Amino acid sequence: MKVLVTGILGQDGANMVEYLLANTDAKIYGMIRRTSNPNFVNCKKFINDKNFQIVYGDLSDSISIDTLVRDIQPDYFINFAAQSFVACSWDLPLQTFDVNASGVARCLEAIRRFQPKCRFYSAGSSEEFGDVEFTPQDINHPIRPRSPYGASKAAARHLVKVYRDSYNLYAVHGLLFNHEGTKRGEEFVTRKISRGVARINYSIKNHLPFEPIELGNLDAKRDWSDSEDFVDGVWKMLNQEKPNEYILSSNETHSIREFVEKAFEAAGIDGVWHGERTSEQFSISTESYQKINGHSSVLVKINEKFYRPAEVDLLLGDSTPARQELGWTPQVSFEKLVSKMVKFDIDNFEN
Ligand code: NAP
Ligand code: G4F
Numbered sequence: 001m002k003v004l005v006t007g008i009l010g011q012d013g014a015n016m017v018e019y020l021l022a023n024t025d026a027k028i029y030g031m032i033r034r035t036s037n038p039n040f041v042n043c044k045k046f047i048n049d050k051n052f053q054i055v056y057g058d059l060s061d062s063i064s065i066d067t068l069v070r071d072i073q074p075d076y077f078i079n080f081a082a083q084s085f086v087a088c089s090w091d092l093p094l095q096t097f098d099v100n101a102s103g104v105a106r107c108l109e110a111i112r113r114f115q116p117k118c119r120f121y122s123a124g125s126s127e128e129f130g131d132v133e134f135t136p137q138d139i140n141h142p143i144r145p146r147s148p149y150g151a152s153k154a155a156a157r158h159l160v161k162v163y164r165d166s167y168n169l170y171a172v173h174g175l176l177f178n179h180e181g182t183k184r185g186e187e188f189v190t191r192k193i194s195r196g197v198a199r200i201n202y203s204i205k206n207h208l209p210f211e212p213i214e215l216g217n218l219d220a221k222r223d224w225s226d227s228e229d230f231v232d233g234v235w236k237m238l239n240q241e242k243p244n245e246y247i248l249s250s251n252e253t254h255s256i257r258e259f260v261e262k263a264f265e266a267a268g269i270d271g272v273w274h275g276e277r278t279s280e281q282f283s284i285s286t287e288s289y290q291k292i293n294g295h296s297s298v299l300v301k302i303n304e305k306f307y308r309p310a311e312v313d314l315l316l317g318d319s320t321p322a323r324q325e326l327g328w329t330p331q332v333s334f335e336k337l338v339s340k341m342v343k344f345d346i347d348n349f350e351n
Contacts, residue, residue, distance in 0.1 A: 007080030014042035059103030089149035100152035198345035216306025249317025
């Protein structure tokens, strides 16, 4: 069995490769794009595995995608590559659309032309639901994107359906709510917070001054899970009799504010909120402050530059069908996820 996985330097691609190497005998081809200084930090566990091989390709280059599918003849093509940062998609709308939407068309065309039996996964997003009409969101929720990123993923979803219907391909576009973990990129809010907590924790322990974490909208709510749980759901979606599409989600929602509270709690730092709107701050409670007397006690403050031109205020998924029909069972709760990320970043900050 041969599996082509894209986005392997990122979070989900790396977790998928680890999952496939642990659970199958497949030969894995991990696609990376050419960059001057690639970061292999997420690939440490498998980079030298005998069943793993790096290949070059880029979703914006159809020749590279055609060549990979034609030469490898993969049984599965799992496409996690994307311009995945919503905030940046207003700065790079065309590049986002080219990679996330046209890139999926390039994958589908390559499969249609060179290996039509290949099963294809397209990484869809709850961001497609956008300005939500009802809660919890299920697979029938209308597409109402609020960002160029959301629009690009919605376009990919239509393309996958068109190719599935037109050419009878096994192609699925999973609708995944936010998922995080120790391989998460540093600009996403959860990792930004867990790394910030680790930095501040180190300063407090060593009686050093520290700068607060600067965040944008604290009131947005997200349905957060662990990426390591989700790659199992993706693999199950790819191995059904028919290419049914599912939502993967935790079925809980929490605000950014709650993530901040839980993250500092996981490090044993007591904080309190005070102030309003853009002046709101999270500061060390008076009792703990005695220990670092003389230094600023502000842990989190608002920086308006992190507000977005349009926000997705509330995401809360309903993944009951995936749990019942695919037998998918996520293991990691919100609390476990936050403490796992904070602990990992504290351990790595100090070593
Ligand atoms: P990620 O960590 O940002 O990884 C994305 C990967 O795509 C990176 O390794 C990046 O390469 C690669 N890439 C970007 N542009 C490319 C191009 N033109 N050609 C080839 N590779 C390219 O994202 P993730 O969190 O793992 O997410 C995986 C997928 O799921 C994405 O499609 C994302 O949009 C989607 N998704 C994610 C979530 C979530 O909460 N994580 C939820 C729903 C959907 P470099 O390393 O070279 O930059
Ligand atoms: O962590 P985020 O950047 O993730 P976002 O925008 O929800 O997108 C992630 O999940 C999507 C699935 O729903 C994926 F498709 C997508 O690829 C990505 O993985 O922001 C989460 C929330 C937003 O409401 C944002 O406004 O956090 C808010 N936020 C507040 N302060 C911040 C910040 N986000 C970031 N990145 N940085 C801040 O300082």
